[in-house]
Amino acid sequence: MAKSDHVFTCQACGAIWPKWAGKCDACGEWNTLVEEAAPRSVVPGALAAAKAKGSKLAFVELAGDAEPPARLATGISEFDRVCGGGLVPASAILVGGDPGVGKSTLLLQTAAALARKGATVAYVTGEEAEAQVQDRARRLKASDANVQLAAETDLRKILDGLKTLKPDLVIVDSIQTLWADGVEAAPGTVAQVRACAHELVRFAKKTGAILILVGHVTKDGQIAGPRVVEHLVDAVIYFEGERGLPFRILRAVKNRFGPTDEIGVFEMVELGLVETPNPSALFLGENGQRASGAAVFAGVEGSRPVLVEIQALAAASAYGTPRRAIVGWDSARLAMILAVLETRCGLSFAGRDVYLSVAGGLRITEPAADLAVAAALISALTDEPLPRDCVVFGEVALSGEIRPAGRTDLRLKEAAKLGFSNALAPPQKKGAKFDLEVKQISHIADLAAALAPAPRRREAS
Ligand SMILES: Nc1ncnc2c1ncn2[C@@H]1O[C@H](COP(=O)(O)OP(=O)(O)OP(=O)(O)O)[C@@H](O)[C@H]1O
Ligand SMILES: [Mg+2]
Ligand SMILES: [Zn+2]
Incomplete structure (x- = not known):
C-alpha cells in the first residue's frame, strides 16, 4: 500500500495526523500516535465513488406519527x-471505567434482570472464557436467568449470531477486544474500535435492540480509550470507585435521552453490586464530633441530596514549593478558594502542604461545595473543629461574596433528617423557615469570623 494511505491516529482521542509526533496536539497525550491505514473518507477517490451511487434524500416532518418506543x-x-x-430501544450506551471497578459485574446483573423479565438478552464477551462468566453468574446468583452467552471477538461472527437471535439487549464486553476483517489494524486500535462500534450501533438502530458496550479507560495509549466511541453512542456512563472502598458510583457524562446529573450508587459485595437507594449518609464518615479540618457539605446529586464529609489538612511544608493533593475535587477550584481565603481573609497557606479529600470516594462537581x-x-x-452537627454549602465568588446555591430546601431537609441541627449557608429570603438553624454567610470573611476560635468556648451540649 502506498505511504499516503497511512495516517497517524491518536489512540487516546482518535485525532488523525499526517505525520508522527511525540505528543498529540488535540488531547495533549504523549506517545499515543500509531500508524494506521487511512480511514476511507480521507482516501482520495472514495468520496467520488460514494457520490455516484447516492439516492435522493427524503425529508419528513418533525411531528412524525410514530409513538416513541417504551423504555425498558x-x-x-x-x-x-x-x-x-x-x-x-434502538440506542447504544457506552459503559466506561477503570480495570476491576465492576463493569462486567454490573452488566451481567443487568443482563440477568432483563432476561428474567422475558427479554432476549445476548452477552458477548471478548475478555473472558464462557466458564469465567458462568462462574461469575453463579456467584451473583444469576445462573437461572436465560441469558445467551458467547465468547467471541470476531465482529462478523457476532453480527451473524445477533441477526439470528434478534435480541432486545446486546452487551459487548469489551469493545476493545473486537476485530473486524477488512480493517487493517490490531484489535483495540482506534481504527478497529471505531469500525466495530460503528457496525454494532448500526445493528442496534436497525433492529431496535439496546446495545451496551464496555470500554476500558486507559492512559498508556496502548489501546484506544472510550473517547473514541463517545460520539458514536447515545449515552456514555462512567463507573467509578476508589480502590479499597466498596462504593461504586455510576455517572452519565452524555445522554441523548435524559439528564446527566444523576448518579447511581452501589456497594460491591460478595454477591455483586447492591443498590444504595439512600446514599446521603454513606459519605459522612463516622458520626459525632468531627476533627479539625472536617466539614460536612450538604450537596445535591441530580434529584437527590447527598451529605458528604470534606477533609482538609494543612501541614508545614518541608519543600520550597508546597504540595497540593486533592481527591474527589477540582484542583483549579482549590487554588481559587486558597487565593480567596488569602486575599479576602488574610489567611495564608503559603509554606503549607494542603491535602483535600472527599470522603467515601465521591467526586464532587457542584460549585456549592466551595x-x-x-x-x-x-x-x-486554625486547628479548631467546626461547630457540632453543622452542614455547609454555598458558592464562593472571587470577590469573596457567597452566591446562593439551588435546592436549599432539599439540602436542609436531608441534613435535619440525618440529625444535623445547624447550617452555614448563603443569604436566604427574608422570613424563610427551615428545619434547622441557619447562619447566613454573605462573605467569606463572615465564615472566617464564624469559625474563629472563641475565647475558650464551653462545650454546651
Ligand atoms: N468473590 C468475590 N467476592 C467479592 N467481590 C468480588 C469477588 N470476585 C470479584 N469481586 C469484585 O469484583 C471486582 C471485579 O469486577 P468485574 O470483573 O465486574 O470488574 P470489571 O470492571 O469488569 O474488570 P475488568 O476491567 O477486569 O474487566 C473485583 O475488583 C472485586 O471487587
Ligand atoms: Mg470485565
Ligand atoms: Zn489525542
Missing part, C-alpha cells in the same frame, strides 16, 4: 435512573 426498565433502579428512567471546602481549610489552619 431493568429493575436495577440506580442504573435505570442514570439512564434517564430505563433503557431506550464554602464547605473553605470551612474545612480554615478549620485545618
Whole structure:
C-alpha cells in the first residue's frame, strides 16, 4: 500500500495526523500516535465513488406519527435512573471505567434482570472464557436467568449470531477486544474500535435492540480509550470507585435521552453490586464530633441530596514549593478558594502542604461545595473543629461574596433528617423557615469570623 494511505491516529482521542509526533496536539497525550491505514473518507477517490451511487434524500416532518418506543426498565433502579428512567430501544450506551471497578459485574446483573423479565438478552464477551462468566453468574446468583452467552471477538461472527437471535439487549464486553476483517489494524486500535462500534450501533438502530458496550479507560495509549466511541453512542456512563472502598458510583457524562446529573450508587459485595437507594449518609464518615479540618457539605446529586464529609489538612511544608493533593475535587477550584481565603481573609497557606479529600470516594462537581471546602481549610489552619452537627454549602465568588446555591430546601431537609441541627449557608429570603438553624454567610470573611476560635468556648451540649 502506498505511504499516503497511512495516517497517524491518536489512540487516546482518535485525532488523525499526517505525520508522527511525540505528543498529540488535540488531547495533549504523549506517545499515543500509531500508524494506521487511512480511514476511507480521507482516501482520495472514495468520496467520488460514494457520490455516484447516492439516492435522493427524503425529508419528513418533525411531528412524525410514530409513538416513541417504551423504555425498558431493568429493575436495577440506580442504573435505570442514570439512564434517564430505563433503557431506550434502538440506542447504544457506552459503559466506561477503570480495570476491576465492576463493569462486567454490573452488566451481567443487568443482563440477568432483563432476561428474567422475558427479554432476549445476548452477552458477548471478548475478555473472558464462557466458564469465567458462568462462574461469575453463579456467584451473583444469576445462573437461572436465560441469558445467551458467547465468547467471541470476531465482529462478523457476532453480527451473524445477533441477526439470528434478534435480541432486545446486546452487551459487548469489551469493545476493545473486537476485530473486524477488512480493517487493517490490531484489535483495540482506534481504527478497529471505531469500525466495530460503528457496525454494532448500526445493528442496534436497525433492529431496535439496546446495545451496551464496555470500554476500558486507559492512559498508556496502548489501546484506544472510550473517547473514541463517545460520539458514536447515545449515552456514555462512567463507573467509578476508589480502590479499597466498596462504593461504586455510576455517572452519565452524555445522554441523548435524559439528564446527566444523576448518579447511581452501589456497594460491591460478595454477591455483586447492591443498590444504595439512600446514599446521603454513606459519605459522612463516622458520626459525632468531627476533627479539625472536617466539614460536612450538604450537596445535591441530580434529584437527590447527598451529605458528604470534606477533609482538609494543612501541614508545614518541608519543600520550597508546597504540595497540593486533592481527591474527589477540582484542583483549579482549590487554588481559587486558597487565593480567596488569602486575599479576602488574610489567611495564608503559603509554606503549607494542603491535602483535600472527599470522603467515601465521591467526586464532587457542584460549585456549592466551595464554602464547605473553605470551612474545612480554615478549620485545618486554625486547628479548631467546626461547630457540632453543622452542614455547609454555598458558592464562593472571587470577590469573596457567597452566591446562593439551588435546592436549599432539599439540602436542609436531608441534613435535619440525618440529625444535623445547624447550617452555614448563603443569604436566604427574608422570613424563610427551615428545619434547622441557619447562619447566613454573605462573605467569606463572615465564615472566617464564624469559625474563629472563641475565647475558650464551653462545650454546651
Ligand atoms: N468473590 C468475590 N467476592 C467479592 N467481590 C468480588 C469477588 N470476585 C470479584 N469481586 C469484585 O469484583 C471486582 C471485579 O469486577 P468485574 O470483573 O465486574 O470488574 P470489571 O470492571 O469488569 O474488570 P475488568 O476491567 O477486569 O474487566 C473485583 O475488583 C472485586 O471487587
Ligand atoms: Mg470485565
Ligand atoms: Zn489525542
